[in-house]
Amino acid sequence: MRIRVLHFLIIVIFIFLALSLINLTLFQGDRFLDLSNKNCIRLIPQCGSRGKILDTNGDLIVGSSVSYDVVVLPQERGAMEKTFSGLSGILGISTEELWKKFRKGYSEPSVPVAIVSNIRLEEVAALEERKLDLDGVIIQSTSMRSYPYAGLASHVVGYLSEIDRWRLTKLVDYGYKTKDIVGMGGIEEKYDYYLRQDDGGLQVEVDHQGRFSRVRGFRPPHSGKDVQLTLDLRIQKITESAMEGFNGAVVIMDPQSGEILSIASFPNFDPSLFVKKNRSVSGLLSDPQSPFLNRAVSGQYPPGSVFKPIVATAGLESGKINMSTVFHCPGSLQVGRREFKCWDTHLDQDLLQAISHSCDVFFYRVGLAVGPQSLHDYAVKFGLTRPTGIELPYEESGFIPNPIWKKIYKFQKWYAGNTANFAIGQGEVLVTPIQMCRMIAVFANHGSLVTPYIIKAIDGQDVSANHRRIVPMRIKETTINSINKGLRGAVADEKGTANVLADLGVSVAGKTGTAQNPRGLSHGWFVGYAPFDKPRYAICVFIEHGAHGYASAVVAKKIFEAMLEEGLI
């Protein structure tokens, strides 16, 4: 009887053991397998290098330097001794020195220690050859962004930083992970997908003390693709040095194709600060001058007089004026109950003179004759109110008012005075410098609206054809020619507003603008192109609170002078 009881007990115990075995291996097996892998598998990243950013001639704007470091996994002392003697033979560093470095860098048994950094390529090859004898030695390549020109074209290039939550939620489906380094702003952000490298890694097995046991797998890193820009470094350097000391933006574009040759925005920043994780970065981010704002594409400003070529086009195209139309400028014009001033007393002005002298009264009258809706339509035709489509992030669209908008959104009537203001590019009109550059290019290329583009090739493959888009605007040739004459007059005419550009070795046509704004000094604008008869460069210089368009014309002069000196024109 008692035997039966014990026998039964033993059977119960074994059934119980079998059941808990089932529980552990079958029901919780996956969880434990996961835990077991976490126990013994460590990942050692191997970085690829991020794609380079090149200028149109293939010169380096932003590069990636790869440094090879020798990393050692902590092991038993005997094994390490052997490894170190092998290493010292190849690297020519004494074993004592290696031990010293190892002890200095050692933190935990599971953390690999970098003992020699930045070894030469021959040494890398030699180490790879003798890999089998060197237990636990890993050559880790780390990629660092290098900026040979510091802040040059910083807004075009952008900078690199750790991914933020907002970007992560957008990009997680594309394989981005937390702690990833991604481009912020500029090409780095817009073309991050191409530029970013594919990091590989080693999967190694470690023992209970985290010491290296064996390599389980290896995924080679892949470098990112190079992006070649249409930017010309030589011109970029010229524009940036000409803008020294001003806040504002310069855009230089090929008016025939829309190829951007230079974009500068000031104040700029040094992207390498982000690489070094410099403290001053946070200061830059909160700077009231907003150095990270790319004023060329994201800054919206009233255009002032540089808007006038559009008004002139509207007047000529609509037939409200012709070449022999003359308006008298007594220094001001009474519109409604308000008196609208001109900046000078120009007396009788025809269109050519009015453009050359930037006579406000003439354009008040043209604007009033054409009407605000029609002005608005022509502005839209010139590509305003929408982004130009350049491959840079955060492009703004600007704003052009019209009576219906005013009625719907502001519950206000449109007065004739609004039209007068509109006609000289004031009031609610807002444009970006790149839009103005594109506008002046229409006159330079005789009537086509181009789409500015900045990407020439990706990974050596020419993609510019995908971006080039030239839309004929169907403006009468005579209209274009007349306005061009006026623009040339502004430079060539002794009384022209851009006369400062007259005695250059190249014939420039252009228009200055002085845009009043409620926040301080007027903005200075200059839009133009050169050479006059065969335009190769369309330029827009914008100086924030530059007081007068003259200042911008001076900057443009400096740029053209330097370009002439370098034989670029």
Place this chain on the structure above:
Amino acid sequence: MNTSLKILIAAILIAVIGIVSIYSSTSRKEGELWETLCQRQMIHVIMGILAFWFFSRFNYRWLWDWTYFIYGVVVCLLFLVFILGIVRLGAQRWLSLVWFNFQPSETAKLITIIFLAKYFSMKSIGDVRLLASKFGLWRALVLPFIFVGIPMFLIIEQPDLGSGAIVFLIFFIMLYLSNVKLRYIIIFLAILGFLIPLGWNFLRDYQKDRIMVFLNPDIDPLGAGYTVIQSKIAIGSGGFFGKGRLSGTQSQLKFLPESHTDFIFATFTEERGFAGAIILLGLYFFIIQQGMRIAERTSDHYGKLLALGITLQLGMQAGVNIAMNMGMAPVVGLPLPLMSYGGSSVIVTFIALGILANVSKTRAVF
């Protein structure tokens, strides 16, 4: 097929599984000691099989006459361990013989069974009935407990709580199996229940820790609880078919301590999975079933008690060890019989099975 042959075959199978697992768990550990472990265990097993053969031919009645002598020798050995044993893993359990480190506590388990089997099957001259049923409290409980208590105390003092507890359990089971009055056993249990809280104070700190950790392994995941957690990971990660030969990361990369001795079940299960483990459990169960059958068929009371004691001791030790591997019992230093590395344990287990086989063979004589 002969019952004893079945037992022998099952035992050899388990021992071979053990050798393979020891090979696996030591294959990636460097050092001379590790490399020779597997060969040494093979020698142990061969010696064990020889011992099995020897004891199975040798009439177990002989043991009756020599019981007190063997008992005396074992107690002496335990004393010797107490005085000049080798300290290994923080415990003093081994006696260094010329070529062999001997662990007397393993023999103590067997001699306790033999001793109690004899004690409870003594008859008085002229009375065919067993004395045990007529024993008073003194002779039924106190006297045998003193005899068992001496080696038990020496074992616990080594300290080897696991073997001590097994010896105690053997005593309790033998007491239950003999015809001692049930109320004595109840009295015994009552006293025990009263003594356990007192006994707590006599335990070493690490033993207290282990029991606390058994109750909740997460209180000390890197200390005493570490082994249990790693062992459970090893077993669980095996899944149904295991990670395969020589691929058990838990044991090979030393996350699992004592992977070739007390935690060999985890080592084996990690590589062979549920399928292998259930076969192993089946083999143990098979030996126990055969042992129980031998006991049932034996009419001689001494032989019956011997067979039961040996079978149940094997079952208990295997059960506790496997339960401990799966985190269902406190971690006490207790080898898995036949499988764990260790000469004393393997040979003594084979001897015990040899005696069992002998009981099976000679029962017809009486």
